[in-house]
Amino acid sequence: MINARSEFPNLRLNMLLAALLSVTTSILLGFVDDMLDLRWRHKLLFPTLSSLPLLMIYYICGNSTSMLLPKFLQPFLGTTYIDIGPLFYLYMGMVGIFCTNAINIIAGINGVEAGQGLVIGASVAIFNIIQIYRLDDDWYHSFSLCLLLPFLSTSFALYSMNVYPAKVFVGDTYCYWAGMLLGTVGILGHFSKTLLLFCIPQIFNFLYSIPQLFHFVPCPRHRLPRFDGNGDKKLHMSMAEFEISKLSTLAKLLVTIFRLFGVMHYREFEKENSKWAEINNLTILNLILKFTGPLYEYRLNQVFLGIQICCSIFAFLCRFYFAFLFYDVVH
Missing domain, CATH: 3.30.1370 (Ribosomal Protein S8; Chain: A, domain 1)
Incomplete structure (x- = not known):
């Protein structure tokens, strides 16, 4: 029985609703992209709008915009934390835009889109479980798992049907859904930097693609093998x-x-x-x-997902072992 005098967790409910709103609008963006074949400038604009509910609820909840400085910088700046204020919201907005497009930009062969979502999502879920075991205040990681477990279940089923020879194709709808959901749990779960560690292949792919994405050299509409x-x-x-x-x-x-x-x-x-x-x-x-x-095709997918898994292992090493080289306390 619910205690009538207990305070209802309105902020947590609002956080869940904001997450669902951002994810739902990204699904709509994916559907529109499948139907209308949007240009890249639109693919940057619409994820920005989808990220707004996340930034608003982050502000309303009064979450911190401070960053812990590495040990070697603390003597020079005379402080342990630095508050970057609005720049932190700019950073989170960029994380949302990047994650929404990260999976979609590595596409074109059977299994690679669903495989990316599955590996990154599973890595984040394992990280959440570890943190729930390690930390006293584990609500944010429990919240992340509540969103990730249905995502992983559907992604596993989709991957089994999408891997070569594919019986089902994902389109942009899945890619934007997966990317925004991962960005959402990273932002609202307060582990966006750890999420980026799990996305090392996607970050490398973006940096490697810059000459074509910004049209320094010709960029065809489709760049798949x-x-x-x-x-x-x-x-x-x-x-x-x-x-x-x-x-x-x-x-x-x-x-x-x-x-x-x-x-x-x-x-x-x-x-x-x-x-x-x-x-x-x-x-x-x-x-x-x-x-x-x-x-x-099936072999190329296996090689890429093998790289993705190795990068996830490296991310765990960075997060729980190498981080002690830069920080006195690693939460």
């Missing part, structure tokens, strides 16, 4: 071509840096009496194919 249907039936790197003389100085510098680090296929050729270049599309899936050579 190319299927050789007439040859070995494997996936090959997809390519982008451009006239070298039309590149800006910054674009030429980025291409040179990528070539020096060996992370870009580059070939020059003559076309229309001018010098052109061919590069691989700048995604982590194409980069894997650059190092491994052509792979069957």
